[in-house]
Amino acid sequence: MPALLLALALGVDPPALAEWLRKGDSRAERITGVAKSADVRLFFAQLDDDEPEEAVLRYDGDQKVEALVFDRTAAGWVVAGKFSDWWNYKPEYRDGFIELRAVTRAGRAELIVRTHSGGTEEDAIDIEIFQLRAGKLVAVLKGNEYTSKMEHPSGKVVTAVTRFEYPAAGVVVMRGAINCRAMRWAGEVFVESPCP
Numbered sequence: 496m497p498a499l500l501l502a503l504a505l506g507v508d509p510p511a512l513a514e515w516l517r518k519g520d521s522r523a524e525r526i527t528g529v530a531k532s533a534d535v536r537l538f539f540a541q542l543d544d545d546e547p548e549e550a551v552l553r554y555d556g557d558q559k560v561e562a563l564v565f566d567r568t569a570a571g572w573v574v575a576g577k578f579s580d581w582w583n584y585k586p587e588y589r590d591g592f593i594e595l596r597a598v599t600r601a602g603r604a605e606l607i608v609r610t611h612s613g614g615t616e617e618d619a620i621d622i623e624i625f626q627l628r629a630g631k632l633v634a635v636l637k638g639n640e641y642t643s644k645m646e647h648p649s650g651k652v653v654t655a656v657t658r659f660e661y662p663a664a665g666v667v668v669m670r671g672a673i674n675c676r677a678m679r680w681a682g683e684v685f686v687e688s689p690c691p
């Protein structure tokens with residue numbers, strides 16, 4: 496993250512920044528690079544071990560959607576990370592861009608970020624699952640969701656979709672038409688596990 500962004504965002508109250516983005520206040524552009532946003536969402540969630548909830552601010556800009564993740568410290572709010580989805584951008588990408596979900600343990604959410612990337616045949620979405628540890632966002636799982644064409648044994652070309660599923664606490668399943676990969680949380684990291 497640029498030092499300037501970090502410095503500007505230190506002490507900035509996420510609800511205030513959300514208002515500035517909605518109204519087109521020049522302070523919003525200095526912090527985010529976006530002058531005004533028509534779709535601003537502010538989420539609070541418990542992302543780490545300290546008591547105050549963290550904040551995630553999602554806003555759209557010119558052909559992109561972005562999110563700032565704020566950690567609350569004794570010195571005030573600090574930006575822990577910034578994410579952006581812009582490749583071949585469509586407004587509906589906003590909905591799945593940021594997800595806050597307790598993947599590995601109850602009462603504490605992980606941050607799931609879904610971004611689009613280039614491809615000719617496939618519609619691919621890169622997925623990263625982050626945990627907030629001591630103010631730093633640590634990626635604990637990476638993968639892809641995608642739609643691809645494949646030939647069925649009958650000779651017919653079928654569309655195969657692979658999606659992330661969260662069937663139980665600590666379990667992530669990436670299931671496609673003919674493939675399945677499962678990961679189980681082992682306390683510090685995800686490990687390969689039999690597909691349920």
Ligand SMILES: [Ca+2]
Pocket residue numbers: 541542543544545546547548549
């Ligand atoms: Ca917290």
